[in-house]
Amino acid sequence: MGDQVTLHETITDGITVTDERHASHNYSERARRNLWLQMSRMGAYNEHNEIPIMVRGEGTRVYDANGTEYFDGLSGLFTNALGHGRTDIGEAAAKQIGELAFFPLWTYAHPRAIELAERLASLTPGDLNRVFFTTGGGEANESAWKLARQYHKMRGDLDRYKVISRDVAYHGTTLGALTITSLEAYRKPFEPLVPGAVKVPAVNFYRAEQHGDDFEAFGLWQAHQIEEAILREGPETIAAVFLEPVQNAGGCFAPPQSYWKEVREICTRYGVLLVSDEVICAFGRIGTWFGGQKYDYVPDIITCAKGITAGYAPLGAMIVSDRIAEPFLHDDVAFFHGFTWAGHPSSCAVALKALEILENEKVIENVRANQEYFHQSLEALKDIPIVGDVRGAGYFWGIELVKDQVTKETWAGDDAERLLRGYVSPEVFRRGLICRSDDRGDPVVQLAPPLISTREDIDFIAGVLREVFTGASKLNI
Numbered sequence: 381m382g383d384q385v386t387l388h389e390t391i392t393d394g395i396t397v398t399d400e401r402h403a404s405h406n407y408s409e410r411a412r413r414n415l416w417l418q419m420s421r422m423g424a425y426n427e428h429n430e431i432p433i434m435v436r437g438e439g440t441r442v443y444d445a446n447g448t449e450y451f452d453g454l455s456g457l458f459t460n461a462l463g464h465g466r467t468d469i470g471e472a473a474a475k476q477i478g479e480l481a482f483f484p485l486w487t488y489a490h491p492r493a494i495e496l497a498e499r500l501a502s503l504t505p506g507d508l509n510r511v512f513f514t515t516g517g518g519e520a521n522e523s524a525w526k527l528a529r530q531y532h533k534m535r536g537d538l539d540r541y542k543v544i545s546r547d548v549a550y551h552g553t554t555l556g557a558l559t560i561t562s563l564e565a566y567r568k569p570f571e572p573l574v575p576g577a578v579k580v581p582a583v584n585f586y587r588a589e590q591h592g593d594d595f596e597a598f599g600l601w602q603a604h605q606i607e608e609a610i611l612r613e614g615p616e617t618i619a620a621v622f623l624e625p626v627q628n629a630g631g632c633f634a635p636p637q638s639y640w641k642e643v644r645e646i647c648t649r650y651g652v653l654l655v656s657d658e659v660i661c662a663f664g665r666i667g668t669w670f671g672g673q674k675y676d677y678v679p680d681i682i683t684c685a686k687g688i689t690a691g692y693a694p695l696g697a698m699i700v701s702d703r704i705a706e707p708f709l710h711d712d713v714a715f716f717h718g719f720t721w722a723g724h725p726s727s728c729a730v731a732l733k734a735l736e737i738l739e740n741e742k743v744i745e746n747v748r749a750n751q752e753y754f755h756q757s758l759e760a761l762k763d764i765p766i767v768g769d770v771r772g773a774g775y776f777w778g779i780e781l782v783k784d785q786v787t788k789e790t791w792a793g794d795d796a797e798r799l800l801r802g803y804v805s806p807e808v809f810r811r812g813l814i815c816r817s818d819d820r821g822d823p824v825v826q827l828a829p830p831l832i833s834t835r836e837d838i839d840f841i842a843g844v845l846r847e848v849f850t851g852a853s854k855l856n857i
C-alpha cells in the first residue's frame with residue numbers, strides 16, 4: 381500500500397449543494413473553517429459538496445439542517461439503540477447534575493457508578509462482576525490489554541505481553557488499541573506501533589479457504605488458527621486474544637456456534653486471557669445482552685461502550701471477574717490506569733436509564749422477534765446480480781457486493797471506490813437511508829438500525845437497497 385493512506389469507510393462524503401441559502405450551507409462553510417472531522421477526508425468537502433449537518437432526531441429518524449429526513453440505519457455509530465428524543469433519559473441526566481455534577485472514580489466512588497456496576501454484573505454471562513469504567517470503546521480495549529499485561533506480571537508470568545486479534549478487525553485508535561486493530565490504512569501512518577501484535581484470519585465463511593461446505597467445521601478450523609498462533613509465538617508470550625462476538629469491520633462476520641466454545645477452551649489451555657470486544661455487539665445489537673449469551677461462552681474480559689447509554693452520553697466499560705481482579709485486590713498494589721471522565725455520574729445515570737428502558741420496553745425481545753425477518757428481507761435481494769453474501773445477527777447485517785455471484789469476484793481499488801463512493805453511498809443517502817459502505821475488506825454495505833426499529837422500517841431499508849443495488853448492477857464498473 382506504500383505510504384499513501386486511503387480510507388474506504390464511508391457513511392457519506394457529502395451532499396451536493398442545491399441552494400446556497402440553505403441553512404446547511406452556512407453550517408458547512410463554518411465547519412470547514414474550524415471543525416476537524418473524525419476519520420474523514422476533509423478535502424472531499426468544498427463549497428459545492430457540503431458536510432451533512434444533522435440537527436434533530438425523533439425515534440428512528442434524523443433531520444438535517446435543511447429539514448430532510450433520514451432513517452438512522454447505523455444508529456449514529458452503532459450507538460442510538462433507543463432512537464432519538466427520549467426526554468426521560470435527559471431527565472435522568474438532569475437529576476444527576478442537580479445532585480452531583482462530577483466526582484472522579486480515583487479513590488472515590490459515587491452512587492450511580494456503583495449502581496451501574498451492580499446492574500452490569502447482573503447482566504453479564506458467567507462470573508464477570510467487576511467494572512472498570514472508561515469513556516469509550518478504544519479506551520476499554522486499551523485498558524484490557526494493559527490489565528492483561530499487569531495481571532500476568534503480578535502472577536509471575538513476566539513475558540506475556542503480546543496480543544492476538546483478527547485480520548480487518550477494528551478495536552480503536554489509541555496506540556495500544558490501534559495495535560490490536562488490523563486495518564493497514566489506519567495503522568500505517570503511526571508506525572511503529574506497540575510491539576507484540578499477532579494476527580489471525582477473520583471468520584469469513586463466504587470466502588472460506590477450508591471447510592467452505594461446513595460452517596461448524598469451519599468454526600473449529602478458525603479457532604485452531606488462534607491455537608496455532610499461540611504455539612508459533614510461544615504460549616508464555618501471549619497476554620490476551622481480542623475478538624468481537626460478531627466482527628464489524630469486513631462486514632458482520634458472524635461465527636458458527638462451534639467457534640467460541642473452542643476459542644474459550646484454547647485460551648484456558650494456554651493461560652491466555654480471552655477479551656470479548658462488545659463495543660458494538662453488547663446491549664441487544666445481536667439479540668442478547670452480551671455475546672456470551674448468544675454463543676455460550678464466558679470471556680475473561682468484556683469491553684463495551686456505545687449502546688450502554690443508547691448514545692445519550694459517552695461511556696465505556698471493561699468488565700472482569702474476581703478471578704482476574706484478585707491480584708489487584710491487595711493493599712499494596714494498584715492498576716495504575718484511569719481516565720478523569722471515566723464513569724462520569726451523568727453518563728452512569730443515563731446508562732442506568734437506558735438499560736432500564738431496554739428491559740422494561742422489551743427492546744431486545746423486539747430484535748429477537750424481527751431478526752429473521754430482517755435477515756430474510758436482505759436475503760431476498762440476492763436476485764440482484766451484485767448481491768453476493770448476507771451475513772450478521774440480530775439488528776447487525778452486512779451485504780457483500782460482488783461482480784459475479786458464482787465466482788464471487790470482487791471489486792478492488794478504484795473500482796470499489798467508484799462502486800461505493802461513486803454510486804452506492806450517495807444514492808442510498810439521497811433516498812433518505814443512512815448506512816455504511818465499507819471496503820476495508822471486500823465491498824460491503826452495513827446496517828445497524830436502532831433496536832426499536834419495526835418491520836416497516838426494515839421494509840424501508842430493503843426497498844432503498846433494492847433500488848440502489850439494481851442501479852449499481854447496471855453500472856459498467
Ligand code: PMP
Binds near residue numbers: 517518521551657658
Ligand atoms: N471496538 C469496536 C468493535 C468498535 O466498533 C469500536 C468503534 N467503532 C471501538 C472498539 C472503539 O470505540 P471508540 O470509538 O468508542 O473508542
